[in-house]
Amino acid sequence: SEVKKAYETLSDPQKKSMYDMTGNASDGPGGFPGGGPGGFNPFANAGAGGQNPFANMGGQGGQNPFAGMGGQGGNQGMNFSDFEEMFAKMSGAKGQEKAKKPQGPEPGADVHFKLRLSFLEAVNGASKEISYNTLRKCTACSGSGAKDNQEKAKCPHCNGRGKKVMATGFFHMQQDCQHCEGTGSTAKSTCTQCTGKGVIKDRAVQTLPVPKGVDNRERLKITGKGECGVRNGPPGNLYVEITVDEHPVFHRDGVDIHMVAPITLSQAVLGGPIRIPTLVGEVETKVPAGTQQGDKVVIRGRGVHRPTQQKTGDFYIHFSVMLPKDLTEKQKAAVAQFAEDEK
Helix, strand or coil: HHHHHHHHHCHHHHHHHHHHHHCCCCCCCCCCCCCCCCCCCCCCCHHHCCCCCCCCCHHHHCCCCCCCCCCCCCCCCHHHHHHHHHHHCCCCHHHCECCCCCCEECCCEEEEEEEECCHHHHHHHHEEEEEEEEEEECCCCCCCEEEHHHHEEECCCCCCCEEEEEECCCCCEEEECCCCCCCCCCCCCCCCCCCCCCCCEEEEEEEEEEECCCCCCCEEEEEECCCCCCCCCCCCCCCEEEEEECCCCCCECCCEEEEEEEHHHHHHHEEEEEEECCCCEEEEEEECCCCCCCCEEECCCCEEEECCCCCCCCCCEEEEEEEECCEEEEEEEEHHHHHHHHH
């Protein structure tokens, strides 16, 4: 029976593999229902009375719409050469000749520039002059790419659309117009200065205002200061990556500033005033009596100011008690007396 035959095919790996490849479970005719010579026919039992489901789809005479697509005796419809030509155009090549790239307006590339700042330049802001390689608009053709700045006319082959539709059988494919190279317009000749691109290589010089409070590895974006667009396309952007040098005294943590202030043993024990350098100059603060190693005081609002974020950090002073290595006889006696008092 058909059910038994199907079970035998699915149970036998060799028969199943043969069916997957050929549509027939055996080397000879047969197989699943409708499998006659040539393997499995998915439309063998389709339609009324097992008729071809495409019998009434072909217009006059009930012809198959897929007739002549490469089978024997197929003189009508699409043949292999049609497919070959169509896919050659789809892949952008015909024979050994590559299709030209579209020549319409193209946006300019972005420019990336690395800027090194000192610690205080990053904190206080600065004005830096930078220079970099870029593309600028060709003055000979005003960026149009046409010789003598002549105006371009609408391409008559694509009616200014830059695209043409190719129909092959029942396939329709849109491709760039080969006459205007996808621009929709044509010129009699291209500019010799820029070879039709509308841009030429140049060296740009910019004065960059660095805002207050920028930090290491931050990136600034300057809109429209990248490379000029090709054939009057929009310009790219300039991205400036910031690198900030270390400072010998100050250490930055976000908008807060930290520093280590060395103090003497007597200052740690007795306390007293001390002058501390800050971002805006020296200030006087007080060392509390009995200060221990690593103790800190905070001066509010003396850190980094970031106007764009409306933030101002604090200034942290970490005390480091410096013990004397050499003592005078008088100092030794005083320490010895202090030790007796501790007992």
